[in-house]
Amino acid sequence: MGLIAPTVFDDALVAFYAENGVTSVYGKLPVDYLGGGHETVMLADVGWDRLASHVAYCRSLGLDFNYVMNSTCLGLAEFDNDTRDNLFRFLDQLAEAGVSSVTVSNPTVVQVVKGNFPGIGVKVSACAYVKSVGELKYWEGLGADVVVLDPLQVNRDFRTLKGIARVATAQLELIVNNNCFQYCPEIYNHQNFLSHSSSQSLGAVVEHDYSYNWCSHERIREPANYLIADWIRPEDLVHYEGIGYSRFKITDRNTPVEFLRKRVAAYHERRYDGNLLDLIQHFAYRDDVAPEEYLAEVYIDNRKLDDYIKMFLKSDCKAKDCGGTCRYCFDYADDVITVQPGFPERHLERKRQINELKNSRGHRLQNASVTFIPLGQVGRVAAPTR
Numbered sequence: 121m122g123l124i125a126p127t128v129f130d131d132a133l134v135a136f137y138a139e140n141g142v143t144s145v146y147g148k149l150p151v152d153y154l155g156g157g158h159e160t161v162m163l164a165d166v167g168w169d170r171l172a173s174h175v176a177y178c179r180s181l182g183l184d185f186n187y188v189m190n191s192t193c194l195g196l197a198e199f200d201n202d203t204r205d206n207l208f209r210f211l212d213q214l215a216e217a218g219v220s221s222v223t224v225s226n227p228t229v230v231q232v233v234k235g236n237f238p239g240i241g242v243k244v245s246a247c248a249y250v251k252s253v254g255e256l257k258y259w260e261g262l263g264a265d266v267v268v269l270d271p272l273q274v275n276r277d278f279r280t281l282k283g284i285a286r287v288a289t290a291q292l293e294l295i296v297n298n299n300c301f302q303y304c305p306e307i308y309n310h311q312n313f314l315s316h317s318s319s320q321s322l323g324a325v326v327e328h329d330y331s332y333n334w335c336s337h338e339r340i341r342e343p344a345n346y347l348i349a350d351w352i353r354p355e356d357l358v359h360y361e362g363i364g365y366s367r368f369k370i371t372d373r374n375t376p377v378e379f380l381r382k383r384v385a386a387y388h389e390r391r392y393d394g395n396l397l398d399l400i401q402h403f404a405y406r407d408d409v410a411p412e413e414y415l416a417e418v419y420i421d422n423r424k425l426d427d428y429i430k431m432f433l434k435s436d437c438k439a440k441d442c443g444g445t446c447r448y449c450f451d452y453a454d455d456v457i458t459v460q461p462g463f464p465e466r467h468l469e470r471k472r473q474i475n476e477l478k479n480s481r482g483h484r485l486q487n488a489s490v491t492f493i494p495l496g497q498v499g500r501v502a503a504p505t506r
Contacts, residue, residue, distance in 0.1 A: 121361065124186070124293065124369040125384055129166050129174050133377050136185060141388035144184040146223065147373060152210065154189040154229070170206075172217040184220035188373075190245035191225060191315035194310075198228045211237055227262055232261035241265040246295055247311050249273070253283055260290050268293040268369065271350040272304050276362065277436040285364035293358060293367040296352040297383060299400040301345060302437060303337070306331040328474050332405040337471035340409075340464050344453035346420055348442060351400045353422065354386045356429050374404035396420035408474060409467050417463040424456040 122143035127134060129421050134145055166174075175185045197203040211233065214222065221241030224230055225248045233242050243266040244250060244259045251273035259267055267290045274280050275294065285292060300307065309331055330499055339345045352360065357368060370383050387390040392399060397420050403411045431448055440446040 121357070122367050123384060124367060124429070125380065126371060126373040126375065127174065127178070127185075128373065128377065128380070129170060130377055131174065131177050133380060134178050134181060136381055137384060138183055140384050142183065142384060144186055144220070145178055146186040146188055146348055146369075148188040152189065154191045154194065154207070154210070154224075166419070168213065168217065175218045179218060179220070185218070186221045186223055186243060187214050187219040188245075189229070190223045190224045190247050192247050193315045194226060198226060203230075205298065206237070207232060211240070215240060223268070227259075230259070230262045230264065243293070243503065244268060244290075246270055249307075251280065253287055256288060256290070260288075264290050264313045266291045266293055266311045266367070268295065271295040271298050272300055272302055273306060275350045275352055276432040277301065277438070278359075278433055279436060281360070281365070282363050288364075290293045291367060292365055293369055294352065294365055295350070295369045295371060296354075296357070296387060297370055297400045298350050299346070299402055300350055301323075301335060302348055302350055304335065328408075328477070329406040330475055330477075331453060332402075332407055332473045333471050336407050337468065337475065338378040340467055340471070342389060343418070343457045343459055344443075344450040346397075346418070346457060347428070347453055348448040349400075351357040351396075353396070353425060354392050354399075355426065357387070357390055359433060372402060373403040376403065379403070392422050394422060396425065408470055413463075417460040419458045421458075425452070428452055488495055 121141065122135075123141045124146060125137050125142045125143045127145040127147040134142075137145060149167070149171060173388075178185045197208070206230070215237055219240065221243050222233060223243040223245045224233070225245040230242050230244070233240055242264050244264045246268040248255075248259065249270040250256055250259060250267055251270040256267055258387075267288070269275075269281075269284065269292060271294065274284070292438065313329070313331060335345075352368075360368075368387060370387060375383070379398065379401075386399055395415065395418075397415055399422075401411050401414055437446075443450065447497055
């Protein structure tokens with residue numbers, strides 16, 4: 121088994137990783153040419169020099185370094201000649217910094233890397249939403265070395281997981297501690313929002329992360345939604361290994377060091393006694409409720425979830441009437457989740473208002489700045505220096 125963990129550019133943390141089953145780390149600059157899966161405002165403020173020195177340190181420990189450039193939308197910039205020149209220069213810098221591989225979501229970028237940078241491996245991001253054998257084969261045909269499957273669609277669909285593992289020639293990777301809804305209807309909109317808000321060429325800063333506030337509202341409104349999600353418990357890794365999976369990715373890139381240590385240790389030891397939320401709480405998205413408040417107010421007893429996976433080993437959820445005729449997760453939630461009195465009431469109305477603001481006629485967003493750089497200028501944007 122190999123664990124893949126995020127770096128926050130803390131050398132002591134990656135030294136801990138190397139002693140606890142991690143084989144690869146991933147990270148990125150806070151703003152760069154392509155953007156990625158987290159807003160710039162949520163990432164560590166590092167520049168090229170620090171990136172290069174940290175990559176070298178990781179490699180000295182035997183850890184691969186994966187650079188994340190998994191924007192799901194480039195605003196057609198990949199078809200502009202000046203912009204493509206800028207992409208090549210950006211990849212030249214990554215190669216010079218010593219990165220082992222890059223994570224991408226765009227097929228054009230895959231082909232650019234595979235055709236011109238033989239020393240850089242390509243990992244297809246979960247943001248490419250690979251959830252079937254056909255999609256896997258498409259990315260393998262482009263030359264993908266590793267494919268991260270779409271956790272929202274497949275993490276609890278063992279029939280699909282088995283089928284993909286049987287035919288894969290690329291290495292397969294599963295995200296284990298994401299905390300998004302199964303089959304989330306907001307995911308495509310949310311990833312495009314994040315892509316633009318971390319891109320140097322199409323940078324945007326918006327008042328709220330409306331998608332994340334919607335899903336956090338739904339978890340506060342109905343705690344069963346913490347279970348109707350895509351996480352994999354440390355104790356359940358054995359079920360995935362048994363059908364051919366050996367690469368497990370831990371999130372996310374804005375998590376405090378003490379929680380990253382706790383998460384890596386739990387998955388390395390394959391057991392966690394305590395609040396499951398310690399392992400799955402997001403820190404990298406803007407929310408009107410602080411992550412620490414969720415951790416203080418919501419308790420998910422991990423020990424009581426030891427048999428929870430059994431239903432998913434026998435059937436998947438796609439055709440079930442979740443919350444209607446199927447109450448499996450709701451019944452479990454009654455027993456394993458404790459929410460402190462008053463917590464929902466303090467936040468539900470605020471979250472409802474946030475998610476209605478963008479659709480309210482006459483509402484003017486506060487502290488909002490959206491800037492799009494014309495394509496003719498994109499190719500001349502300098503590489504980030506901070």
